[in-house]
Amino acid sequence: MAETITTAGRRVTEAATQTRTRASAKVPTPPSRTPAPSRQPRATRPRRRSVPATLRAALTVVLALVIALGALCAAIPAHTSGSWTGIQQRLAPQVRHASGLYLALTDMDAETANILVFGNATDLAGARAQARKLYAQDRDSVSTELQGATRSAGSDAAAQNALVGILDGLGQYEELASRATSLNDQAGAPAGHPAPAALTAYRQATDLMRDSLLPAANKLINANNASFTATYDDERGLLSDLRWAALGLGLLTLGALVALQVFITGRFRRLVNPALAGATLLCAAVIGTAVTMSGDEQHQLGIARHDAFDSVVALSAARAVGYDANADESRNLLDAQRSGQYSDAFFVKSQEIAKIDGSGPATYSSDVAAARQAYLADHNDVRFGGYLGTEFRNITFPGEGSAAERALSAWVDYEHVDHTTREYVAAGRLDQAIRLNTSWARGGSNYTFQQWDDAMKDDIAINDHAFADAVSSGQSELDSSLVLVIAGTAVALALAAVGVRLRLREFR
Incomplete structure (x- = not known):
């Protein structure tokens, strides 16, 4: 019985197991599935990746433009400062040394002629001693000016060639003059009757001076002045080019900064980025500084070169030619056979100083006096040309007009004395001509010439001072502008970087 029950239980268990197996076979097991990764909307994912990259690229471009702008604007004062240094230390001194050399050379010859004119006359012993003293001073001046001209000539081939010509002939001239x-x-x-051998030696000396030394000195003046003019023209042209380049690059930089500002405003819903706004304003200030500075430097260059130094050149040349004309007076008294030659040379040099159209040797004295009266009546009526004409058409600075008028009046007086001296010579009154020509008393030739020369030096000093002021003003503005450009560029770079990095932090 118990065995029967056990067998029945086993069967029930097996049936149940079979039933579960058949149920499992009928219901399919779903395939295993791994959880799908969460997906972000396609419109959001690319934007979060591209905005930081765009900001970094834009910042790189902006920083590069700001650096380029700062470098260009800093190059303007750096280059111009070097040009001012060259003008002040090399170019202007070159012209001054050359003019001083010409003047000293021609006065050496004038004093040599005076020494011979005075002869052994006891009543002219004081004047003879004065002439020897002036000759020694001129010789020292020649040495000083030659040294200065040699130092400032540098690699200027034209100036060096002119200096070689002067050096070659100077020793020979001094030997002939001493003989x-x-x-x-x-x-x-x-007095007035030199020994034939002495006159022959002097003719050789003065011919050497007039045919070799003075033309070489004049070439030196022209070469140095041409070098100054070329540098001035180049510098003004370069300043103009740099100003336009700074303006163009500056506008591009401002455009990039504004574009970056607009991009950040649109993406981050902020009205303005203060750091970028500050950088933009600083870049605008850098541009304004560079443009204003270059314009001011051009203006100061114009004052230095044309308003001031053109007058210095004209007046210095007039002084040199005047000394040569004064030497022609002495030569005329010394050498009767060459009287006509020296008289013509005196007239030509007078015309170089104050040219009167249609005038001749016989009427020049009265013609230049009439031109002076016309100018005093109407300062716009400048009837004379030459070096003084150049100056009277370029009167710019306080006191310059007064000094120029004194120079003109003294030149008229000097020409009147010269005319009287020639009348004495023509009348056979050589002794009176010599005394008038060498007199330092009021009304004498030396006195009136000294009055003219003093007025010319005063006029030159006024223009020299104006030249120095223009150089100083130009250099001082460059120093302050360079500081502003460098500081403005550095701060603009920092602000631009800060302004963008603050937005980049929002993506961390």
């Missing part, structure tokens, strides 16, 4: 005065002293020649 002439020694021969005249040995002969005990009277």
Whole structure:
């Protein structure tokens, strides 16, 4: 019985197991599935990746433009400062040394002629001693000016060639001049009547001076002045180019900064980025500084070169030619055979100083006096040309007009004395002509010439001072502008970087 029950239980269990198996077979098991990764909307995912990259690229472009702008604007004062240094330390001194050399050379020849004219006259012993003293001073001046001209010539081939010509002839001239005065002293020649051998030696000396030394000195003046003018023209042209380049690059930089500002405003819903706004304003200030500075530098260059130094050149040349004309007076008294030649040379040089159209040797004295009266009546009526005409058409600075008028009046007086001296010579009154020509008393030739020369030096000093002021003003503005450009560029770079990095932090 128990066995029967056990068998029945086993069967029930097996049936149940079979039933579960058949149920499992009928219901399919769903395939295993891994959880799908969460997906972000396609419109959001690319935007979050591209905005930081766009900001970084834009910042790189902006920083590069700001650096380029700062470098260009800083190059303007750096380059112009070097040009001012060259003008002040090399170019202007070159012209001054050359003019001073010309003047000293021609006065050496004038004093040599005076020494011979005075002869052994006892009543002219003081004047003779003065002439020897002036000759020694001129020789020292020649040495000083030659040294200065040699130092400032640098690699200027034209200036160096002119200096070689002067150096080659100077020693020969001094030897001939010394021989002439020694021969005249040995002969005990009277005033106005040099010993024939002395006159021959002097003719050789003065011919060397007029045909070789003075033309070489004049070439030196022209070469140095041309070098100054070329540098001035180049610098003004470069400043103009740099100003336009700074303006163009500056506008591009401002455009990039504004575009970055607009991008950030649109993406981050902020009205303005203060750091970028500050950088934009600083870049605008840098641009304004560079443009204003370059314009101011051009203006100061114009004052220095044309308003001031053109007058310095004209007046210095007038002084040199005036000394040469004064030497022609002495030569005329010394050498009767060449009287016509020296008289013509005096007239030509007078015309170089104050040119009167249609005038001649006989009427020049009265013609230049009439031109002076016309100018005093109407300062717009400048009837004379030459070096003084150049100056009277370029009167710019306080006191310059007064000094120029004094120079013109003294030149009229000097020409009147010269005319009287020639009348004495023509009338055979050589002794009176010599005394008038060498007199330092009021009304004498030396006195009136000194009055003219003093007025010319005063006029030159006024223009020299104006030149120095223009150089100083130009250099001082460059120093302050360079500081502003560098500081403005550095701060603009920092602000631009800060302004963008603050937005980039929002993506971390």
